[in-house]
Amino acid sequence: xxxxxxxGLTRREIYEAQQRRRxxxxxxxxxxxxxxxxxxxxxxTPGWDKVKRSFFNADVLxxxxxxxxxxxxxxxxxxxxxxxxxxxxxxxxxxxxxAKSPALFPLxxxxxxxxxxxxxxxxxxxxxxxxxxxxxxxxPRPWNSPYIWGSLALxxxxxxxxxxxFRSGIDSVHHSxxxxxxxxxxxxxQVMRDVVLPQAVRNVVxxxxxxxxxxxKDVSLLSFIGPVEIFRQAGVFKSLTANFTxxxxxxxxxxxxxxxxxxxxxxxxxxxxxxxx
Amino acid sequence: xAKLDLRGVVKRFGDNTVCDGIDLQVDTGDxxxxxxASGAGKSTLLRCINLLEPIEDGAIYLDGEDISVxxxxxxxxxxxxxxxxxxxxxFPHMTALENAMLAPRRVLGRSRDDLRPExxxxxxxxxxxxxxxxxxxxxxGGQQQRVAIVRxxxxxxxxxxxxxxxxxxxxxxxxxxxDVLLMLKAEGMTMLLATHEMGFARQAADKxxxxxxxxxxxxxxxxxxxxxxxxxxTQAFLARALK
Ligand SMILES: Nc1ncnc2c1ncn2[C@@H]1O[C@H](COP(=O)(O)OP(=O)(O)OP(=O)(O)O)[C@@H](O)[C@H]1O
Ligand SMILES: [Mg+2]
Numbered sequence: 446x447x448x449x450x451x452x453g454l455t456r457r458e459i460y461e462a463q464q465r466r467r468x469x470x471x472x473x474x475x476x477x478x479x480x481x482x483x484x485x486x487x488x489x490t491p492g493w494d495k496v497k498r499s500f501f502n503a504d505v506l507x508x509x510x511x512x513x514x515x516x517x518x519x520x521x522x523x524x525x526x527x528x529x530x531x532x533x534x535x536x537x538x539x540x541x542x543x544a545k546s547p548a549l550f551p552l553x554x555x556x557x558x559x560x561x562x563x564x565x566x567x568x569x570x571x572x573x574x575x576x577x578x579x580x581x582x583x584x585p586r587p588w589n590s591p592y593i594w595g596s597l598a599l600x601x602x603x604x605x606x607x608x609x610x611f612r613s614g615i616d617s618v619h620h621s622x623x624x625x626x627x628x629x630x631x632x633x634x635q636v637m638r639d640v641v642l643p644q645a646v647r648n649v650v651x652x653x654x655x656x657x658x659x660x661x662k663d664v665s666l667l668s669f670i671g672p673v674e675i676f677r678q679a680g681v682f683k684s685l686t687a688n689f690t691x692x693x694x695x696x697x698x699x700x701x702x703x704x705x706x707x708x709x710x711x712x713x714x715x716x717x718x719x720x721x722x
Numbered sequence: 723x724a725k726l727d728l729r730g731v732v733k734r735f736g737d738n739t740v741c742d743g744i745d746l747q748v749d750t751g752d753x754x755x756x757x758x759a760s761g762a763g764k765s766t767l768l769r770c771i772n773l774l775e776p777i778e779d780g781a782i783y784l785d786g787e788d789i790s791v792x793x794x795x796x797x798x799x800x801x802x803x804x805x806x807x808x809x810x811x812x813f814p815h816m817t818a819l820e821n822a823m824l825a826p827r828r829v830l831g832r833s834r835d836d837l838r839p840e841x842x843x844x845x846x847x848x849x850x851x852x853x854x855x856x857x858x859x860x861x862x863g864g865q866q867q868r869v870a871i872v873r874x875x876x877x878x879x880x881x882x883x884x885x886x887x888x889x890x891x892x893x894x895x896x897x898x899x900x901d902v903l904l905m906l907k908a909e910g911m912t913m914l915l916a917t918h919e920m921g922f923a924r925q926a927a928d929k930x931x932x933x934x935x936x937x938x939x940x941x942x943x944x945x946x947x948x949x950x951x952x953x954x955x956t957q958a959f960l961a962r963a964l965k
Contacts, residue, residue, distance in 0.1 A: 621807065621809055621811045622811060622813065624769075624774055624807070624811065625805075625807060625811035625812075625813075625870075626813070626825075627774060627796075627800060628772050628774060628800055628803075628804075628805040628874075629800065629801075629804075629824070629825035629829065629873070629874070629877060630797050630798070630800040630801030630825055630829040630877060631797075631824075631825060631828055631829060632797055635828050635829075639813075639824060639828065640813055640824075643815045644813075644814065644815055647815065
């Protein structure tokens with residue numbers, strides 16, 4: 446006997462379409478309720494008018510936004526030279542930690558100490574210590590620039606994390622790949638370079654994307670040692686206008702960058718999960 | 723003189739003696755099959771020959787040269803001995819052609835242009851001419867395994883080791899891989915293989931060795947070993963395997 450069909454759909458397809466419509470309805474209703482609650486209830490709070498004036502002032506936003514964008518270029522610049530340095534140093538540290546030859550033992554110790562220290566200290570502290578400490582040695586210009594030493598602090602800290610991610614990537618390559626490569630006569634180094642690393646790096650791209658996003662935000666920590674990047678600039682405007690809206694403007698700019706980047710990292714991660722299965 | 727000559731090879735993992743004094747000769751141009759139950763030590767023996775595992779005792783000679791001397795650089799030996807694994811182990815980030823050219827380029831220092839004609843000829847010979855530019859995940863199991871064989875052959879090895887290379891394949895793909903072995907045999911390749919394909923061993927091997935608990939219990943030409951096995955363990959194993 447044939448299953449009854451309506452509009453060319455099977456019973457199951459009709460059922461699934463019903464279910465889909467139901468869940469869309471439920472989801473949109475609850476979203477609308479939540480938004481209404483926010484929009485209606487928050488303004489009823491006693492301090493709302495004050496908050497609105499000092500955080501969501503449209504005039505202040507329009508006035509300061511272009512300058513904030515300019516300042517954000519400094520963040521982008523610092524990010525642009527830190528990121529490649531972190532990738533290279535992180536990879537070198539990862540390789541140093543996995544070095545097998547006894548001659549390279551000091552390198553292993555160095556790698557392990559490096560990651561322990563820089564993962565163990567809050568970023569802001571590293572930025573302070575290096576960013577104030579080294580110029581404090583009385584170096585001549587331009588070597589006393591906070592840009593250099595602040596960037597170095599970020600590079601050191603992030604390299605430690607990035608190295609650990611690379612290491613997990615190296616571990617994730619199945620040992621049978623090593624066996625196969627060795628059996629062909631490749632040396633340990635060649636196996637690492639031609640067979641293991643390319644796969645390891647590919648496996649950790651999504652995780653490293655998340656590090657980049659975190660770095661983009663942490664560039665703002667350099668404001669504490671001098672550079673007038675977006676956070677510092679927003680602070681200046683706050684003082685000038687006696688209003689917190691510039692901070693909201695800065696947050697908007699950050700989100701405009703980090704949300705797409707986060708979405709993309711999640712997409713890569715999901716894609717990789719699917720490929721693994 | 724045997725091409726490959728194993729004398730009293732012992733391999734242990736901790737307290738577990740996996741190869742327990744193995745004597746085995748493989749003559750030039752011969753196909754020798756290792757049979758035996760799971761865990762008998764077949765894979766481990768092959769890995770020892772390719773110096774992927776160090777041996778505890780005994781010696782392994784290739785063309786009369788002791789290749790098991792502790793401290794010997796294994797690279798030169800491995801370049802002369804090809805190995806193919808049960809799970810193909812192709813490099814997933816390279817095309818089939820790049821898989822096959824990597825080792826000759828890196829180990830023998832040959833250029834892509836110089837290699838290409840002969841590697842392409844290998845692909846063509848084993849029915850893979852239109853698959854060279856594919857990545858491993860775009861190939862069937864049988865195709866991947868044939869690429870793995872081509873990859874090993876591209877090094878022009880003197881001996882080939884095969885570790886149950888058809889065990890991971892769907893039954894209808896086994897034949898295409900076994901055919902490759904027959905072609906190699908016809909060309910005079912020296913081969914040592916661990917296999918569960920009793921029919922194939924019986925038909926194609928020059929010598930069959932039955933391994934149990936890390937020892938060669940019985941060996942001989944396939945007619946004798948399959949036709950009239952002498953040792954009770956061999957008889958029991960074959961009774962189960964040929965059922
Ligand atoms: N790297 C290792 N470390 C410890 N023990 C191992 C290792 N490799 C193999 N063994 C042990 O050695 C024994 C023989 O294993 P081997 O893989 O050589 O058997 P096999 O004859 O190839 O079996 P199969 O037919 O299942 O492939 C097993 O008991 C196994 O657990
Ligand atoms: Mg095995």
